[in-house]
Amino acid sequence: MPIEKFITLTSTCVPLPIENVDTDQIVPARFLKATTREGFGENLFRDWRYDKSGKPRQDFVLNNGRHTGQILLTGKNFGSGSSREHAAWAIKDFGFKVVVSSFFADIFRNNSLNNGLLTVQVSEEFLARLFESVEADPSTRVKVDLENQEISVLPDGPREKFDINSYKKNCLLNGYDDIDYLMSMRDEIMEWEKKME
Amino acid sequence: MTKTIFDKIWDRHVVKSIPDGPDVLYIDRHFIHEVTSPQAFGGLRQRNAEVFHPEKTIATADHNVPTIDQHLTIHEELSRVQVEKLKTNCLENDIELYGLNHPYNGIVHVIGPELGITQPGMTIVCGDSHTSTHGAFGSIAFGIGTSEVEMVLASQCLMQPKPKSMRINVEGVLQEGVTSKDIILYIISQISTGGATGYFVEYAGSAIRNLSMEARMTICNMSIEMGARGGLIAPDETTFEYIRGREYAPAGSEWQKKVEFWRALPSDPGAEFDKELHFDAAGIEPMITYGTNPGMGTGISGMIPSLEEIDNASRNSFLKSLEYMDFYPGEKMIGKKVDYVFMGSCTNGRIEDLRSFSSFVKGKKKAEDVIEWIVPGSKQVEKQAEEEGIKQALEAAGFEMRQPGCSACLAMNEDKIPEGKYAVSTSNRNFEGRQGPGARTMLASPLTAAATAITGRVTDPRTFL
Ligand code: SF4
Numbered sequence: 001m002p003i004e005k006f007i008t009l010t011s012t013c014v015p016l017p018i019e020n021v022d023t024d025q026i027v028p029a030r031f032l033k034a035t036t037r038e039g040f041g042e043n044l045f046r047d048w049r050y051d052k053s054g055k056p057r058q059d060f061v062l063n064n065g066r067h068t069g070q071i072l073l074t075g076k077n078f079g080s081g082s083s084r085e086h087a088a089w090a091i092k093d094f095g096f097k098v099v100v101s102s103f104f105a106d107i108f109r110n111n112s113l114n115n116g117l118l119t120v121q122v123s124e125e126f127l128a129r130l131f132e133s134v135e136a137d138p139s140t141r142v143k144v145d146l147e148n149q150e151i152s153v154l155p156d157g158p159r160e161k162f163d164i165n166s167y168k169k170n171c172l173l174n175g176y177d178d179i180d181y182l183m184s185m186r187d188e189i190m191e192w193e194k195k196m197e
Numbered sequence: 198m199t200k201t202i203f204d205k206i207w208d209r210h211v212v213k214s215i216p217d218g219p220d221v222l223y224i225d226r227h228f229i230h231e232v233t234s235p236q237a238f239g240g241l242r243q244r245n246a247e248v249f250h251p252e253k254t255i256a257t258a259d260h261n262v263p264t265i266d267q268h269l270t271i272h273e274e275l276s277r278v279q280v281e282k283l284k285t286n287c288l289e290n291d292i293e294l295y296g297l298n299h300p301y302n303g304i305v306h307v308i309g310p311e312l313g314i315t316q317p318g319m320t321i322v323c324g325d326s327h328t329s330t331h332g333a334f335g336s337i338a339f340g341i342g343t344s345e346v347e348m349v350l351a352s353q354c355l356m357q358p359k360p361k362s363m364r365i366n367v368e369g370v371l372q373e374g375v376t377s378k379d380i381i382l383y384i385i386s387q388i389s390t391g392g393a394t395g396y397f398v399e400y401a402g403s404a405i406r407n408l409s410m411e412a413r414m415t416i417c418n419m420s421i422e423m424g425a426r427g428g429l430i431a432p433d434e435t436t437f438e439y440i441r442g443r444e445y446a447p448a449g450s451e452w453q454k455k456v457e458f459w460r461a462l463p464s465d466p467g468a469e470f471d472k473e474l475h476f477d478a479a480g481i482e483p484m485i486t487y488g489t490n491p492g493m494g495t496g497i498s499g500m501i502p503s504l505e506e507i508d509n510a511s512r513n514s515f516l517k518s519l520e521y522m523d524f525y526p527g528e529k530m531i532g533k534k535v536d537y538v539f540m541g542s543c544t545n546g547r548i549e550d551l552r553s554f555s556s557f558v559k560g561k562k563k564a565e566d567v568i569e570w571i572v573p574g575s576k577q578v579e580k581q582a583e584e585e586g587i588k589q590a591l592e593a594a595g596f597e598m599r600q601p602g603c604s605a606c607l608a609m610n611e612d613k614i615p616e617g618k619y620a621v622s623t624s625n626r627n628f629e630g631r632q633g634p635g636a637r638t639m640l641a642s643p644l645t646a647a648a649t650a651i652t653g654r655v656t657d658p659r660t661f662l
Contacts, residue, residue, distance in 0.1 A: 019514040020390055020490050024628040029607040033261070033275035035235035035282050037343075047630050052616070075514065077391040080424060080490070081628060082607075083326040084233065085342035103391055106360075106426055107326060111342035124510075165358060167218025179344070182352035183246060185213070185221065189354055192212045192223065 003116040005175040009097050010143045010154065012069030013134045016061055021074055022081035023108065027090040029082075040086050041093030062094075067138045070097045073130055077101075079108025088112045098144050100151065102127045113168050114178065120144060120151055126160045133157060146172060199465035201362055202431050203397050206337045206462070210320045212354060219356040225319040227254040227349045228305045229292070231261055231283040232609070233324030237347035238286040250353045251291040255314060258283055258296050259304045261609050264572050264599035267297055276610065290350075301444075303575020303601045306330035306543035310414065311577055313443025317432035317459040322349060327543050327625065329420040332429035333413035334436055335462050337397070339427040360426045361395055361471040364464075366402035369478035374659040376553070377412035378545060378623070378642035380404065381419040382484035384476060386494035394424030396472065399464065404478035405430060410439040411549035418544045419625050422491040431463035483658055485530050486627050486640040488518040493627075495530060497645065497657045503527040521629050522637050523617075530639075530655050537620035538569045538650040539632070540643060542606035545623035546574030548581050550643045555587045555594075557647035557658065563595035564653030570612060571596055572604040596650070608633045621649045 031043040049060050056063040072091065078101040079087060088111040091099060099112065100120045109119045122130070133140045133153050141154040146169060152159035170176065182189075200208075212221040229237075234256075241248070248254070261276040271277035280297065287294040295301040301308055306327050309315040317335035322328060324346040331338035341355065348355055367380060385392070398420055405413070413430050420428030437456055440446045447455045482496030495501065503526045507515045519525065540546075540554055551573060563569055571591060573579040579601055582588050588598050605612040606624040608631065614620045616635030623646050627638035641649070644658040651661075 017513070018517065019511060020492075022490065022626075022628045024607075024626070024631050028630050028634070029260075029609045030634075032232050032609065033279055035279060036239060037236050047634055052634070077394070077424070080390055081326065081421075081626060083324060083340040083342055085236075085324075085344060088342070103394070105391070105424055106394060107340055107342060111344065114342060114344035165218060167215055167356075178356045179240070179244070179348050179351055182221070182348050182354050182356070183244070185354070186249065186352060189212055189221075189223070189249075189352060196209075196223075 002175040003171070003177050006097065006116060006118050006146055006172040008143065008145045008147065009070060010141055011071050012067070012139060013071040013073050013130070013142055014061055014067045014069055015073045015131055015134045017075050017131050019075035020077045020080060023079055023084050023087040024081055026079070026087040027084065032084060032086050037089050039093065040090035041095070044090040044094045067134070070095060071142055071144065072096045072099045073127070073134060074099060074101045076103040076124070078104050080105040083107045083111070085111040085115070088115050088117050092117045100127070100130065113172065116172060118144065118146065118172065120162050122151060122160050122162060126158060129158050199468040201464040201468045201470065202335060202399060202429065202462050203337065203362055206318055206320065207359060219358045222320060222355050222357045224322050224349050224353055224355060225253065226314060226321045228309055228321070228323035228328070229254055229256045229346065230305050230323070230325065231258050231279040233343050234286065234346055235279065235282045236343045237324070237350055238290070240347045241350055246351050248290040248292065248350045253353060254292050254350065256283060256287050256292050256294040257302055257305050257308055260603045260607065262297055262602040263610050264602050264604050264612055267600045273611070300576050303577065304543045304546060304603055306418065307546060307574035307578065310334065310410070311443070311575060313440050313446035316440060316455070317436060318462055322355065326421045327418050329425070329427040330414050330418040330543055332417040332420065332427050333410060334440070335429055335432035335459065337427065337429065340421065360397040362399070363393055363396040363425070363472040363474070364399045364401055364470040365474045365476070367400065367404040367476045367478050368402040369404055371404060371478050371481065374644060374662050375481055375483055376642040376644060377408050377415045379481055379484045380478065381416045382486065382491065382494045382640060383481045385419065385423045385492050386484065387476070388423055388474070390422060390490045390492040391424045393420070396425050398425045398428040399470070400428060400430050406433065409549060410435060411547045414547065415544055419491065422625060432459045483642060483645050485645060485655060487522065487524055487530060488515070489521055489627055489629050490518070491625065491627060491640060493518065494640065497530060497655070499530065501526055501528045501530065531657060533655040534619065535567060535621050535649050535654060536618040537614050538567055538646050539605045539620055539622040539624060540646050541570065541572030541574065541604055542624035543574060544625045545643050546572060546578065548578050550623065551578065551582050551587050552585070554643040554647045555590045557644055557661070558594040558596065558651060559590050561594055561651050563650055567650055567653045569596050569650050570605055571598045573598065573601045575601050605632050607631060608636070614638070621646050621655065
């Protein structure tokens with residue numbers, strides 16, 4: 001089953017300048033009871049987004065109407081904690097296609113890439129400049145170019161290269177899926193098992 | 198060439214290396230539970246694929262289950278549906294399920310070791326970040342996402358880049374009243390929640406070697422709280438003795454062969470690590486957390502850091518966290534009022550933890566204004582606690598033991614700490630809302646939890662020794 005291809009994206013950004021955002025904040029455990037992958041966007045950042053009575057908190061960035069877009073900017077060590085893939089599903093389901101941070105937790109990064117959600121790791125300095133630009137002017141457009149592994153503030157703002165494992169990059173550019181690949185290897189795996197016995 | 202234990206196990210499990218890409222890594226044991234598996238089975242169904250090796254996957258229901266009246270149907274509809282879905286998925290795919298009320302049921306990271314499923318030299322995964330627990334046996338064990346659960350079901354393999362290696366040495370003798378939970382909370386407080394991201398950790402040194410298997414599991418369990426992919430401890434006689442005779446343990450001539458293989462696993466002398474850290478066991482106090490991530494911890498006699506001690510860039514996050522806890526920079530932790538004490542989880546819900554908690558409270562009385570949840574990690578722990586008289590000793594001191602499950606560790610079932618209330622918890626995460634919306638968590642050892650349950654305030658267990 002192919003995943004959605006990712007080549008380039010140009011979009012405005014939603015800034016969330018908080019460090020160590022864990023997956024319990026991205027989607028709290030009590031919302032993990034679904035048995036399908038859809039609909040988690042509703043509960044993205046649930047307890048920051050809504051008050052006890054379920055009313056949207058106006059001071060939270062997803063509600064204040066100032067910032068919209070398909071790029072989520074976050075503080076360092078994003079996605080730590082629980083391995084719940086629901087966190088990546090929720091971010092994607094809400095409409096984000098890229099998450100930018102200066103540091104990602106490992107499992108979160110894997111989960112995101114496995115769902116065609118691109119994680120872009122930038123330097124602390126570049127991240128600080130992104131936050132500045134976006135907070136000063138919410139209509140700031142940022143371009144994420146996977147082919148060239150570059151993120152830039154349009155039209156001629158700062159730019160920076162980012163790293164991505166070349167295998168994963170290829171998967172995203174072409175919409176390939178690890179599971180299909182592994183299933184195509186089943187014979188090879190069985191041979192390996194025999195050899196190891 | 199010298200190799201680390203991690204290299205030895207990893208290299209034996211590489212089916213194929215993709216140039217410039219990840220390794221195709223073979224998985225020996227796969228655990229699943231009700232929360233992170235349904236979408237993986239759904240994906241397989243959509244692909245029209247069957248489970249490749251159903252005998253290598255073992256299932257349990259733990260995250261969602263009630264901890265009272267387990268013999269009745271689960272009240273909460275969505276939880277019930279998830280638990281039932283697990284049952285049908287296992288039935289349809291020939292997967293062994295230790296479901297609710299089965300004598301082997303329990304938290305996935307408690308039952309694997311106690312059944313002898315977890316063994317040295319294995320690769321073990323589960324759709325749960327605390328899979329690192331199983332590393333205590335000298336195995337490569339780590340948590341995965343649901344897409345990866347589907348990969349393992351479909352092919353018994355995962356696509357994984359090899360992580361970097363770190364060795365954490367803890368030398369010396371622990372003070373009385375200090376436990377393995379304090380060791381790991383201390384390490385995390387020193388290196389932060391992202392301090393080991395990208396690494397797989399080996400714990401070594403005399404203080405680690407002197408620990409029981411239960412205590413080693415507590416350490417490896419929390420590897421993920423410093424960002425590590427996993428953590429392991431080289432197997433030794435303590436490991437072999439623990440495994441011997443358990444349900445899934447090798448027996449007869451097979452046992453000797455396995456032990457020989459296990460003895461060859463430890464890192465070669467002179468093996469190199471990408472990073473190495475050293476800690477002194479004697480300097481560690483009972484620990485407690487004051488903030489909303491496990492790295493925000495201090496020795497129990499210490500204070501919450503003052504603002505000046507925090508990096509400029511991190512101050513906002515620090516203050517946000519203290520605001521959630523309604524704590525202030527520079528405050529003392531001892532003596533803070535506590536409303537709930539939670540004793541359980543895959544970090545500290547094993548028989549040894551219950552023993553240490555109950556021997557501490559024996560002959561004392563629970564503070565009246567504290568609500569206490571003692572939740573054994575598994576049916577077998579529950580049974581053993583009854584047989585050893587632990588349950589009775591607890592009851593005499595005013596405590597009640599519930600039935601096994603994850604419970605208030607993540608509050609997916611009814612066991613939620615109410616908004617604004619303070620809990621001292623033996624679990625592993627103090628994130629905002631982790632133990633219920635608005636709940637305020639302080640992580641600590643079973644001994645500190647016991648001392649706190651007796652006084653109703655954050656208490657240093659050493660004052661009772
Ligand atoms: S006890 Fe807590 S940490 Fe352990 S598996 Fe259950 S929810 Fe996860």
